[in-house]
Amino acid sequence: NAGVTQTPKFQVLKTGQSMTLQCAQDMNHEYMSWYRQDPGMGLRLIHYSVGAGITDQGEVPNGYNVSRSTTEDFPLRLLSAAPSQTSVYFCASSPTGHPNYGYTFGSGTRLTVV
Amino acid sequence: GQQLNQSPQSMFIQEGEDVSMNCTSSSIFNTWLWYKQDPGEGPVLLIALYKAGELTSNGRLTAQFGITRKDSFLNISASIPSDVGIYFCAGTTGNQFYFGTGTSLTVIP
Numbered sequence: 471n472a473g474v475t476q477t478p479k480f481q482v483l484k485t486g487q488s489m490t491l492q493c494a495q496d497m498n499h500e501y502m503s504w505y506r507q508d509p510g511m512g513l514r515l516i517h518y519s520v521g522a523g524i525t526d527q528g529e530v531p532n533g534y535n536v537s538r539s540t541t542e543d544f545p546l547r548l549l550s551a552a553p554s555q556t557s558v559y560f561c562a563s564s565p566t567g568h569p570n571y572g573y574t575f576g577s578g579t580r581l582t583v584v
Numbered sequence: 585g586q587q588l589n590q591s592p593q594s595m596f597i598q599e600g601e602d603v604s605m606n607c608t609s610s611s612i613f614n615t616w617l618w619y620k621q622d623p624g625e626g627p628v629l630l631i632a633l634y635k636a637g638e639l640t641s642n643g644r645l646t647a648q649f650g651i652t653r654k655d656s657f658l659n660i661s662a663s664i665p666s667d668v669g670i671y672f673c674a675g676t677t678g679n680q681f682y683f684g685t686g687t688s689l690t691v692i693p
Contacts, residue, residue: 474626505683512588512672512685513627560626570615570634570676575626 607673
């Protein structure tokens, strides 16, 4: 099925470990982004990309790195996990950089850092 | 930072009842969007509104772009159990895009 695919669905990390959350879309969307969702905080933008080779920071970028080597993939890297990064992470994509026409979201990665 | 205030935070209603929720901002918004998030899934776009005063329906859902451009409303008529989930408003102001904090809806059969 066409859409945004996130892996893994669940992950437990120890403090200080690193990992990469994967995101892939098969809709040829130029715009991709990562959000984290915390109780009472809504969705907060971590990083986004308007096309291959172009990335920029969102509202809460600290502790996360991204790269966009292809149109399809937009991985999110945690270099040294901290308990404050326990959250549900969503990847989203859109045909253009303008969100007026809505985003397509993945089903999320639930990350726990102990 | 966050500019959208969404209310109520949660609702518990009987099946068949109508539901109303709203979103307000301190800034003028150019677009209002409403998403629904089912448990364990990502948000899915329900309705998009592009101009002040616009009223748009999607089945039992109706949303309005407030005339002041600082608010939006979502109504669900004759609720059913599958309406359960979290409803998010979102919008654009200038080049920025924001999500509300969500309204959690529980429908009691």
